[in-house]
Amino acid sequence: MEIERKWFVVGWPEGLTPERIYDMAQGYISVRPTVRIRKEAERGGDTAYILCFKGKGRLAREEIETEIDPPLFHRLAALIDQPLIEKERRDYRLGSGHMLEVNLVDAGAPTAFFYAEVEFSSIDSARAWSPADAGLEDYLREEVTERQGVSMGAYWEKTRHDAL
Numbered sequence: 001m002e003i004e005r006k007w008f009v010v011g012w013p014e015g016l017t018p019e020r021i022y023d024m025a026q027g028y029i030s031v032r033p034t035v036r037i038r039k040e041a042e043r044g045g046d047t048a049y050i051l052c053f054k055g056k057g058r059l060a061r062e063e064i065e066t067e068i069d070p071p072l073f074h075r076l077a078a079l080i081d082q083p084l085i086e087k088e089r090r091d092y093r094l095g096s097g098h099m100l101e102v103n104l105v106d107a108g109a110p111t112a113f114f115y116a117e118v119e120f121s122s123i124d125s126a127r128a129w130s131p132a133d134a135g136l137e138d139y140l141r142e143e144v145t146e147r148q149g150v151s152m153g154a155y156w157e158k159t160r161h162d163a164l
Helices: 070-080 123-128 152-159
Strands: 002-009 020-031 034-042 047-054 063-067 085-093 099-105 113-119
Touching: 002 123, 020 070, 020 152, 034 070, 034 152, 047 070, 085 152
Parallel strands: none
Antiparallel strands: 002 113, 020 034, 020 085, 034 047, 047 063, 085 099, 099 113
């Protein structure tokens, strides 16, 4: 089960140092239901190839991820036949122990944007947490967790799928 809150943000957070930085490429085989492939490489580390299935929901939803080998990833990417979404993700450890994940999507493109996520262990803890708890109330002010049409799948449809 994935439980997370999401925000549109402007730029990287000031005054925080990333714990990890990832370069990613992801594409969607389907957005309803969500079936996604992702290549993620931690800078200075290994590369993982992931096949992901996501259920319905916004704050909480079932998520199944499994690693796949590079040849299968490339075969699935060829099947998609669209440019993959390019992302840079920076992870910041917050004082509460939570991880703030900030993503820059399709840098340099006219559709580029930043968004942030914080994952939680329960729905109650997600609802109880406030950006002010981490001193991020100014940075995390536009919450989009429950907003329809702002998922990465929706972005895929707008920038790749609908462009067919």
